[in-house]
Amino acid sequence: xxxxxxxxxxxxISYNDGxxxxxxxxxxxxxxxxxxxxxxxxxxxxxxxxxxxxxILNRHAHIKFLRVGLKGLSSQAVGLDASQAWICYWIIHxxxxxxxxxxxxxxxxxxxxxxxxxxxxxxxxxxxxxxxHVAPTYAAVNTLAIIGTEEAYxxxxxxxxxxxFMSLKQPDGSFQMNEGGEIDVRGCYCVLATAxxxxxxxxxxxxxxxxxxxxxxTYEGGIGGYPGNEAHxxxxxxxxxALEILKKTDYINSDSLMEWVTSCQMKLEGGFQGxxxxxxxxxxxxxxxxSFPLLEGIYTKKNEPFDTCGFFxxxxxxxxxxxxxxxxYGGLLDKPKKSPDFYHTCYCLSGLSLAQHYYxxxxxxxxxxxxQELTTIVxxxxxxxxxxxxxxxxxxxxxxxxxxxxxxxxIVNVDSTxxxxxxxxxxxxxxxxxxx
Amino acid sequence: xxxxxxxxxxxxxxxxxxxxPYSVVPIxxxxxxxxxxxxxxxxxxxNEKSERALKLTEEIIAMSPSNYVIWKYRQEIxxxxxxxxxxxxxxxxxxxxxxxxxxxxxxxxQLIIEKLNxxxxxxxxxxxxxxxxxxxxxxxxxxxxxxxxHFDLWKEEFEFSxxxxxxxxxxNAAWNYRFFILSESPYHDINEYLKDEIEFSKQKINFDPxxxxxxxxxxxxxxxxxxxxxxxxxxxxxxxxxxxxxEFYKYALEFQLKVNESILKTLKSEKEQEQQKDICRSLCSKxxxxxxxxxxxxxxxxxxx
Numbered sequence: 001x002x003x004x005x006x007x008x009x010x011x012x013i014s015y016n017d018g019x020x021x022x023x024x025x026x027x028x029x030x031x032x033x034x035x036x037x038x039x040x041x042x043x044x045x046x047x048x049x050x051x052x053x054x055x056i057l058n059r060h061a062h063i064k065f066l067r068v069g070l071k072g073l074s075s076q077a078v079g080l081d082a083s084q085a086w087i088c089y090w091i092i093h094x095x096x097x098x099x100x101x102x103x104x105x106x107x108x109x110x111x112x113x114x115x116x117x118x119x120x121x122x123x124x125x126x127x128x129x130x131x132x133h134v135a136p137t138y139a140a141v142n143t144l145a146i147i148g149t150e151e152a153y154x155x156x157x158x159x160x161x162x163x164x165f166m167s168l169k170q171p172d173g174s175f176q177m178n179e180g181g182e183i184d185v186r187g188c189y190c191v192l193a194t195a196x197x198x199x200x201x202x203x204x205x206x207x208x209x210x211x212x213x214x215x216x217x218t219y220e221g222g223i224g225g226y227p228g229n230e231a232h233x234x235x236x237x238x239x240x241x242a243l244e245i246l247k248k249t250d251y252i253n254s255d256s257l258m259e260w261v262t263s264c265q266m267k268l269e270g271g272f273q274g275x276x277x278x279x280x281x282x283x284x285x286x287x288x289x290x291s292f293p294l295l296e297g298i299y300t301k302k303n304e305p306f307d308t309c310g311f312f313x314x315x316x317x318x319x320x321x322x323x324x325x326x327x328x329y330g331g332l333l334d335k336p337k338k339s340p341d342f343y344h345t346c347y348c349l350s351g352l353s354l355a356q357h358y359y360x361x362x363x364x365x366x367x368x369x370x371x372q373e374l375t376t377i378v379x380x381x382x383x384x385x386x387x388x389x390x391x392x393x394x395x396x397x398x399x400x401x402x403x404x405x406x407x408x409x410x411i412v413n414v415d416s417t418x419x420x421x422x423x424x425x426x427x428x429x430x431x432x433x434x435x436x
Numbered sequence: 437x438x439x440x441x442x443x444x445x446x447x448x449x450x451x452x453x454x455x456x457p458y459s460v461v462p463i464x465x466x467x468x469x470x471x472x473x474x475x476x477x478x479x480x481x482x483n484e485k486s487e488r489a490l491k492l493t494e495e496i497i498a499m500s501p502s503n504y505v506i507w508k509y510r511q512e513i514x515x516x517x518x519x520x521x522x523x524x525x526x527x528x529x530x531x532x533x534x535x536x537x538x539x540x541x542x543x544x545x546q547l548i549i550e551k552l553n554x555x556x557x558x559x560x561x562x563x564x565x566x567x568x569x570x571x572x573x574x575x576x577x578x579x580x581x582x583x584x585x586h587f588d589l590w591k592e593e594f595e596f597s598x599x600x601x602x603x604x605x606x607x608n609a610a611w612n613y614r615f616f617i618l619s620e621s622p623y624h625d626i627n628e629y630l631k632d633e634i635e636f637s638k639q640k641i642n643f644d645p646x647x648x649x650x651x652x653x654x655x656x657x658x659x660x661x662x663x664x665x666x667x668x669x670x671x672x673x674x675x676x677x678x679x680x681x682x683e684f685y686k687y688a689l690e691f692q693l694k695v696n697e698s699i700l701k702t703l704k705s706e707k708e709q710e711q712q713k714d715i716c717r718s719l720c721s722k723x724x725x726x727x728x729x730x731x732x733x734x735x736x737x738x739x740x741x
Contacts, residue, residue: 003729006728017644018644020644023571023604024606025606070460070461071460072461072463072464073461073462073463075463075465075466077463078465078466078469078499078500079500080463080502081465082500082502082503084463087461088460108458109459109460110460112459113459113460113461113462116459126504127453128453128454129451129505130504130505133504181504181543182546218615219652219653219655219657220656224612225574228581228585228616228620229581230574230608230612230613231612232574262733263648263730265729265730267728267729270729275608275609276648276652277647277649278572278608306736307732307736309732310732311732312730312733313729313731
């Protein structure tokens with residue numbers, strides 16, 4: 001239904017501090033005051049209301065903004081020196097969602113850069129000459145999957161990468177982000193999502209991960225970065241998606257997670273906050289919005305009927321992204337008055353994709369698929385962008401392509417671990433039978 | 437422009453970041469940054485652990501604090517040269533204030549404190565970081581949890597959480613911390629605190645019924661204790677009703693629903709259960725109306741009984 005068609009004035013649904021001002025309430029009111037004038041002209045109670053068909057995704061401006069970034073970044077970006085693999089992912093994934101095709105030269109150059117980030121360990125660093133780190137490894141492999149050519153796939157050294165992942169594994173099941181680095185739920189997701197695409201998801205790699213993630217679920221229902229930490233949108237997605245990969249979503253309380261994540265959608269802005277009593281941010285369109293297809297999948301598997309339109313207000317989220325998070329010269333942003341950047345462009349668009357497309361869990365294929373009859377588009381029909389995969393956040397077709405490419409490759413070097421391969425087979429069969 | 441003295445590094449060859457022209461997202465580094473990095477790459481290759489290398493890492497960190505590679509290398513040099521860890525900590529205190537959300541800075545701090553095996557004045561430092569920058573800084577709160585657990589500093593932390601909640605009772609991170617103390621500390625028995633905590637939450641709810649943090653805390657703390665929500669129905673349901681004598685509050689309705697769901701679990705006869713389900717369903721209908729953005733969710737819950 002969205003905010004625009006709600007028969008309440010925007011003032012009626014605004015935040016009310018009840019006369020008690022704190023830092024939290026002051027900044028919330030400030031943001032709402034920035035948001036209101038952007039949505040007001042389209043609101044149902046506005047006299048000369050602008051028809052919502054006039055809400056447009058500035059596709060060309062965004063593509064231009066992204067392509068300029070792909071060519072090169074200014075010296076201001078020095079703080080992102082260790083995030084070059086991420087920038088590749090943010091830009092190339094965004095371009096893919098927008099339906100822009102990479103030129104032959106862009107593809108070759110991207111493969112060159114990512115190869116330069118790769119280390120003999122099989123992992124990827126944040127940039128050339130940087131040692132391996134789990135987060136840029138996820139970003140690099142995802143980018144190569146989006147490029148989707150055999151040459152791109154061949155950059156990846158699965159055996160070495162697997163050994164390196166195993167070297168980061170902790171006794172409690174979690175993973176360090178790099179040798180001697182910090183430990184949190186991000187690491188679990190980045191390792192498992194990468195391993196899933198590359199078909200190196202062994203019982204050794206996955207053991208204990210579900211227990212660790214479950215211990216990070218808090219009394220609020222969401223998941224924190226580490227046991228005891230506050231429930232947080234980014235970690236909740238990472239935790240839930242990792243459990244989905246493991247087929248162990250029953251390790252957490254999905255009802256309380258659903259209750260928490262729905263409570264993070266803002267009643268006036270329509271976008272999501274990352275934590276309770278925090279401000280809306282465009283990037284949580286994906287991090288929070290991304291939990292819905294996964295949770296809906298859980299209810300489907302549990303055979304608990306729910307409305308086919310899902311659990312969150314898909315129109316309201318699209319309204320926030322399209323009316324409040326677009327920069328007219330290209331790029332998307334956190335909230336009004338902020339500058340666009342590649343990170344927010346990527347996660348606003350990914351959130352937009354999830355809000356437009358409707359996913360159902362196909363228990364036979366054991367994967368998500370789209371139900372195109374339930375696609376919901378706010379604004380012009382041409383605002384529709386490509387469907388992103390709710391676990392991997394790369395387009396659905398690209399996930400299919402890379403998983404089928406590696407599906408016949410053996411998981412790890414066979415001569416060293418013959419017994420391992422057979423135990424994997426048993427586990428895989430077990431998984432299949434329990435799903436039937 | 438010469439930014440790195442030729443003399444100091446005359447003996448060091450430069451290792452260029454040679455991506456060639458055939459790359460994507462190249463950063464147009466400042467001359468100063470590239471020059472320092474070209475030297476650093478060589479030093480790392482040669483495994484040089486010297487005073488000058490130490491100084492160089494600090495200069496680079498100042499320009500790009502989230503570059504995890506530099507931090508790791510610095511850590512190795514510090515170990516080799518036996519650098520005083522306290523001065524190392526002091527050195528990065530200002531950087532932390534300028535980059536409060538940098539993962540590497542917090543992790544490095546944790547490594548140093550772990551090595552020193554002494555929490556020093558870190559609790560004070562964290563408090564300053566929270567109050568000076570962002571009351572909800574995720575890194576600061578999780579670092580505090582680590583310090584407290586690692587060094588067994590639980591005893592005064594309950595009072596600290598009280599002071600932080602009072603500072604801004606909409607700071608959910610402070611509420612989460614309070615929950616962490618009561619559920620993890622070996623010196624605090626959640627069951628003994630429960631009565632006081634219910635009072636504390638009610639007081640904060642009375643103050644502002646639209647603040648979700650104390651509502652969630654209240655539920656969480658009861659569910660974590662040895663009691664069920666239903667056991668507090670006689671106290672908490674009238675509290676919610678009195679609060680809403682003039683207007684409905686979505687968090688109060690949600691809380692009422694949770695208490696009623698808890699009661700539902702205690703009922704044996706089908707007739708009683710059906711009556712209780714009707715109460716739950718009517719609360720959901722109200723929530724569909726007063727918590728509009730979540731109406732699909734509340735409809736699902738209503739239909740699930």
